[in-house]
Amino acid sequence: LVNVKIDGKPYQFEKGTTILKACKSIGIEIPTLCYLEGIAEEGSCGMCVVEVKGSRTLQRACITEVTEGMEITTNSDLIYEARKMNLELALAHHPLDCMTCDKDGDCVLQDLAYQFGIKKSQFLDEKDAFVYEKETPWDKNPFIQFDPQKCILCRRCVDACENQAIVEAIAIAMRGYKSIVSTPFNLPLEETNCQFCAECVQACPTAALIEKPRIGKGKIFNFEKTDTICAYCGVGCNLTIFKDKNNNLVMARGVDREPNKGRLCVKGRYGYEYVNSSERLTTPLIKENGVFRAATWEEALDYTAKRLLEIKDKYGPDAIGVLGSARCTNEDNYVVQKFARAVIGTNNIDHCARLCHASTISGLGKALGAGAATNPIDDIKNADVMFVIGSNTTETHPVIAQFIKENKKKKGAKLIVCDPRNIDLAKYADIFIQHYPGTDVALLNGMMKVIVDKGLIDKEFIENHTEGFENLLKVLDKYDLDKVSEITGVDKKLIETAAITYAKGPNSMIFYTMGITQHHVGVD
Numbered sequence: 001l002v003n004v005k006i007d008g009k010p011y012q013f014e015k016g017t018t019i020l021k022a023c024k025s026i027g028i029e030i031p032t033l034c035y036l037e038g039i040a041e042e043g044s045c046g047m048c049v050v051e052v053k054g055s056r057t058l059q060r061a062c063i064t065e066v067t068e069g070m071e072i073t074t075n076s077d078l079i080y081e082a083r084k085m086n087l088e089l090a091l092a093h094h095p096l097d098c099m100t101c102d103k104d105g106d107c108v109l110q111d112l113a114y115q116f117g118i119k120k121s122q123f124l125d126e127k128d129a130f131v132y133e134k135e136t137p138w139d140k141n142p143f144i145q146f147d148p149q150k151c152i153l154c155r156r157c158v159d160a161c162e163n164q165a166i167v168e169a170i171a172i173a174m175r176g177y178k179s180i181v182s183t184p185f186n187l188p189l190e191e192t193n194c195q196f197c198a199e200c201v202q203a204c205p206t207a208a209l210i211e212k213p214r215i216g217k218g219k220i221f222n223f224e225k226t227d228t229i230c231a232y233c234g235v236g237c238n239l240t241i242f243k244d245k246n247n248n249l250v251m252a253r254g255v256d257r258e259p260n261k262g263r264l265c266v267k268g269r270y271g272y273e274y275v276n277s278s279e280r281l282t283t284p285l286i287k288e289n290g291v292f293r294a295a296t297w298e299e300a301l302d303y304t305a306k307r308l309l310e311i312k313d314k315y316g317p318d319a320i321g322v323l324g325s326a327r328c329t330n331e332d333n334y335v336v337q338k339f340a341r342a343v344i345g346t347n348n349i350d351h352c353a354r355l356c357h358a359s360t361i362s363g364l365g366k367a368l369g370a371g372a373a374t375n376p377i378d379d380i381k382n383a384d385v386m387f388v389i390g391s392n393t394t395e396t397h398p399v400i401a402q403f404i405k406e407n408k409k410k411k412g413a414k415l416i417v418c419d420p421r422n423i424d425l426a427k428y429a430d431i432f433i434q435h436y437p438g439t440d441v442a443l444l445n446g447m448m449k450v451i452v453d454k455g456l457i458d459k460e461f462i463e464n465h466t467e468g469f470e471n472l473l474k475v476l477d478k479y480d481l482d483k484v485s486e487i488t489g490v491d492k493k494l495i496e497t498a499a500i501t502y503a504k505g506p507n508s509m510i511f512y513t514m515g516i517t518q519h520h521v522g523v524d
Contacts, residue, residue, distance in 0.1 A: 002068045007075070019061035019072060020048055028074055031083060031112055033090065033154055033205055035062045040159035040203065045152075046086035047112065050074050058082055084116045090152040091121035094206070101150075103207035106220035109152065110206075140188045143196045143212055143270055148180055151208035157181060157200035164203075164263060166405035169194035181208075195398065196266040202253055213270065214251040217244045227255060230268040231327045235259060235377065235399045237268050248276040259377040265398035308344065317345035324351040356514055359522030366523075375509065381407055383509040385414045387502050389440060390515030394424035397513070401425060404511070416498050418443060419515065431498045435488040440516060441524050443495065446484030449476040450499035457503075 001012045006023060013022045021037075023030050034045035043060035052059045053071035058079065066072075073079070091113065098104050113119075138146035155172065158181060162168050169192040173182035183192050201209045223242040230237040237260035242251040249272045256262040274280075284300035285292040295303070311319055322340040324333040333351070340349040354361065361371030368374065380386070380403045393401040405428055407413045417429040418440070426432045435443050451457060452473065462469050481492035488495070502508050516522055 002066055002070070004066045004069075005071045007073060013066050015065075017066050019050060019052075019059070019064050019066060022066050023050075023061065023072075023074055030061050030074060031115065032062060033087075033108060033112060033152070034156055036156055036159065036203055039164050040154075040156045042155055042159065045090060045154055047083055049079060049082050049086070051076060051079060084118065087112055087116055088118060088121040088123055090154075091118065092123035092125070093149070094121070094124075094152065095149050096120065101207050102210055102215050102217075102219065104219045107207060108205035138183075138189055141190050141196070141212075143266070144189065144198060144201055145210050145212050145215065146181070147208055147210075149208075150206045151181055152206055153179055153181070154205060156203040156205060157209055160199040160203035163406075164402070165195065165197050165199040166402050166409060167193055167195060167197075170200065195394075196270070197264060197398065197402075198266070198269045199254075199263065202262070202264075211251055211270075213273065214242070217248075217250040223250065229329065230264070232265075232267045232271060233397050234326075235397050237264055237399055239264060239268055241272060249273070260399050263399045263402055267398075312344060318348060320344050320346055321348040321350065322346075324349065326351070326353050357517050359517045359519075363523045377403065380404060380509065381411070383407060383413055383505075383507050385416065385502055385505045385508040386511065387416045387418075387508060388425055388511045389418040389444075390517070390519075391511050391513040392419065392421070392423045392425075392515070393511060393513075400511070404428075414501055416502060418498075431494065431501060433488075433490050433494060433498060435490050438519060438521075439488040440519065441521050442479065442484050442487040443490065445476055445479040446481060446488070446495050447499035447502065448472075449479045449484075450481070450496050451503045452476060454500060454503070456500065 002015050004011050004013060004022065006026065006028065011022070011026060013025070020030055020032070020035070030050065031047045032045070033047045034040060034042060035048065041062060043063040046060065048061040049058035050061045050064075051073040052064070053073075061074075090109065094109070098107075098110055101107070104110065136146050136148060138144055153172065158171055161170050169189065170181055170183055172179055173186070174180055183189060183194075189196070198211060201211055204210075220242075223244055225240050225242050227238065227240050230239050238255035238257055239260075240253050240255055241249055242253075244250045252264065252269055252272055254260055254262040254264040254268070284295045284297060286295045286300060286303055287293075308320065320340075322336060322344070324336045328336075337349045340346055357371075363371075365371040377400065380400070386404055386407065388404070391397075393404060401424070404415065404425065408415050408428060414431075415425070415429045416431045416433070417423065417425045418433040418435060419426065420435060420437045422432075422434065426434075433443065481495060484490075484495060485492040
């Protein structure tokens with residue numbers, strides 16, 4: 001701990017804490033514009049400046065760490081004028097169209113201008129204020145609109161793309177007053193490696209970047225918002241969806257909590273528009289003589305209850321089966337199984353995940369006693385080695401792929417990717433094994449044999465907590481590397497390196513999906 005004085009009062013903070021975090025922890029709010037914790041921490045806007053006794057200049061609170069004996073002033077005439085000056089410089093080329101801007105009420109820049117009483121920047125040169133053309137290569141896609149006139153070059157979008165999405169599709173081009181956020185060679189976004197996760201849009205503090213589907217639908221205070229869980233994949237991202245006055249969904253944003261920590265993929269961000277489809281059923285249908293007719297809810301419920309009772313009375317409760325769905329919430333699925341067991345009186349309750357992950361239930365159940373993931377998503381950051389097999393993670397679970405890339409980029413974790421295809425994660429892998437389709441079992445047995453032969457096993461754990469190990473050794477005897485290499489089409493040296501890397505972790509984590517489970521050898 002270090003001893004610090006803030007506005008004349010003594011405090012203690014952990015060494016390495018920034019002034020901004022220290023002040024926030026004691027209830028002192030310091031304005032920021034370019035800062036996003038863990039994502040954009042460059043100190044480029046100068047809004048968070050504070051006085052530090054003994055320093056020749058004002059210090060940026062977001063990047064300056066507290067030190068022993070530091071004396072900090074967070075509010076003075078000098079600080080106020082410096083912050084106001086920096087804000088006016090940010091507004092020097094910014095159009096004054098808040099009344100017609102879709103980001104009105106949802107704009108950090110607008111909030112700060114209001115806080116500092118700025119109606120018009122003293123640096124605004126109206127001849128030069130609107131030098132950029134409205135049309136940019138960004139505008140050709142259906143998801144993101146970029147208005148360079150409203151960009152203040154805070155770099156939050158660039159840092160979100162680099163540090164949150166781990167894509168690096170955009171950067172600052174040119175220099176000086178000609179600087180602009182751009183794609184490589186000013187290409188359209190769809191021609192870059194952009195995945196349209198729109199982390200850049202969510203990070204933008206102005207209307208420079210905005211979701212196209214929400215444009216013209218209203219301002220933030222016109223929308224009704226609802227927190228929910230994305231149903232597209234198993235990550236279960238927390239998101240907030242926004243509904244306009246016409247009862248249509250217009251926007252989705254990631255919520256900064258587990259498991260996604262604010263992240264979303266293109267499906268979570270934009271894949272809500274089916275809800276607004278005019279082709280959706282809005283009334284129950286009952287089939288009579290092979291033709292559907294519209295019915296009231298009361299009639300449909302009575303009809304359903306009557307038919308279920310008839311079937312139960314005539315054939316017994318086990319003549320009825322009930323299906324839940326991964327697209328429903330846990331609570332809905334709980335009610336479904338309660339209805340099946342307590343009301344109908346049958347245990348014939350099933351779920352779509354059993355079809356695609358039956359081998360998981362069986363395989364993990366036999367090996368570990370439970371057919372579920374052994375670790376929370378947040379444990380990815382603690383992995384020293386990440387072993388991906390049977391999973392095109394970037395496509396199927398994009399947010400998990402971001403965490404995998406982040407752990408590799410920031411902490412130097414090793415990444416081993418095994419896939420017959422040259423998938424996106426292969427570009428980031430330390431070891432990429434491109435084995436023949438359907439040879440996963442041989443590959444894994446070959447790796448296990450290397451681990452056993454090299455003595456990289458935990459003998460004490462095996463003796464105390466496992467059974468059937470001798471049987472495993474008998475199986476592995478058949479899998480010498482020459483044979484495995486022939487079966488899989490992979491160089492035996494590469495298999496050996498992967499096995500040793502995984503075994504020496506020390507914290508190694510396995511990722512797999514339906515590229516394993518839906519094979520006929522999925523259980524193995």
